[in-house]
Amino acid sequence: MLRKILAVDDSALIHQMYKLFLSRYKNCKLISAMNGLEAFDKLAQEEGIDLILLDINMPVMNGLEFLQRFQKEAAYQSIPVIIISTEGKEEDTIRGLKMGAKGYVKKPFQASELHSLIEKIASP
């Protein structure tokens, strides 16, 4: 059962689309962070986050910097991360996967792509 998804992206549009796309998971709370640093704040505030959707290119703390710190935190080891990448940044996706991310979706993505990956990784 998915209860809480943390979406990390600097684009308000993408957050709005997550809201749209993830509305099918009833009773699942969507938490938004605009960059990696904010994501750590949310992880500390909110207990029981089941999944992280992580953009790479963000100001303040980008997705790769986030993963670098994230993988060192023992408490968060069980939370799967899905990388949301963009065309032209394939090498970053590969680095992210090496740092422990469970999968990736490339922007622009369809709702169905996101759903099937979430269902494969987090079994809601």
Added chain:
Amino acid sequence: MPEDFQVSLELLGIYIEDARLHLEALDHCLLTLEREGLEAETLSGILGPLHTLKGNSGMLGFTAIKDYVHRLEDVFARIGDGGVALDPSVFDRLFAGASALREATEEACRARAEVRDLRAERAALDALMDQAHAAPRLPAPASAPVGTGPREVRRPGEAQYVALRSNMVRVDFSQLDHLLNLVGELIIYRTKLHEMGRRMASTLADRAAGRELLEAVHQIAGVSTQLQETVMEVRMLPIRHVFERFPRLVRDLARQQGKEIELILEGEGTRVDKAIIDEIGEPLVHMIRNSVDHGIETPEVRTARGKTPTGTILLSATQESNQVQITIMDDGGGIDAAQVKRKAAQRGLIKGDEPMSDREAIQLIFSQGFSTTDAVTEVSGRGVGLDVVLKSIERLNGLVEVETVPGVGTKFIIQLPLTLAIISALLVRVSGRAYAIPLGAVVESLKFGRGDVHRIGGRETLRIRDQVVPLLRLSTLFGLKDEAAAERRYAVILGRGEKRIGLVVDGLDGQQEVVIKALDGGVPGMAGTVAGATIMGDGRVVLILDVAALFESKRSARGSSRAAETGG
């Protein structure tokens, strides 16, 4: 379009707001590159915004925009490694590309589908990349992958904007207009209740009830004032929305004219009613064009005058109580009063020998049909003069002033109300009717007797201190019966720049905040004298005078009275 969801207006709204910010960052980056040359930090600062714009465009199915931005990223990468040299033709293509992207994103959002063809711009970038393929690649740090490269530099305002946005709700502006209208009506009824309470409290039988009513009205007044302030606040936007297009404008104009100009913006965070934001852009564009065209000298002239070759234009906004002041200051050649006088005489605006102070002469630049350059330039010489600017600003109940020092520079000061919907007005009585005069235009009001009126050239005038002020009878203007029997009258002195006129009225009824209601189709026979109407607490409709038009009509009255030598 994406296949499995509807692109809603809300999504488009978020997209375009975001795209505007990113494209603003793109302009900013290009301007910085052009001014300061290639810096890794400038380049890396634009990659984030472009990347987000690309991702967002893709998500909404705007493929041509997405592909173009992707290509732009490639070009910036090659600029970073030296494959694309930053020469003027490259800047032209990139600036043209930024403009095309702006059009493309705006149109795509309006039409909910891509309309603008970006193929020509795309081809221009492809050509750049083809040249770049032949060029050697430098091991420049600017092309390092994200995560190890320098941090993206966001403009401070932008980060704050992103952080705040999650608490925001999008509303249609027309709903805010409606809300403000309702608040206006609430205030009208509040005034009505207040008057009832006062009347009752003055009657012996109703005194207690009247006091209670006044008490309740007092509370309603407090809440409705807060409500009004909140609604006004919600309608306000930072003036940045207008200012942000000027760096690019100044850059393009300066380049066309071979001038070097730095534009400094200050107080972009000053908040103004959106209705004013929408209207002030055009006049400001014209004034900035004017500063570039007529103010700042060419680098050669500046150097010869012992100035820095680069001229400066300062555009600033500050709020002072319920007014916003916008200043456009340049360190250019200033305005030569003698030259202005000569031109005005040539154009028949004044008589050649008319005695006039320098200060008065400078004001002539706001006259219709005035232009200080003979050659029609590509910049300001479009038949649009400062008279049009003055009219636009007066339509917004604002004022323009100019101060200039020859050889040193010129400063234009624009005073605007924070809102168009509610104004402070002076209520006056004429032949038993009430009229409202926008307080911003009122210099003073005074009592005068018949003996104080002097006729000069057939016109009635009053001498106020050392100034002769022509009088205008509101009763004549509105075709009302003049209650000439009154021994003492009031004159409301109105100011427009250095000019003054005195409106003759029967009485003054105090100041009041009035809610402006537009008049549909105007009032027959009163065209150009009335700016709108307001409803008073007792239900009376009171006309609000159009002060700018009164100054215009004064001029025509003067012409006709001279011809007929009648006057009055």
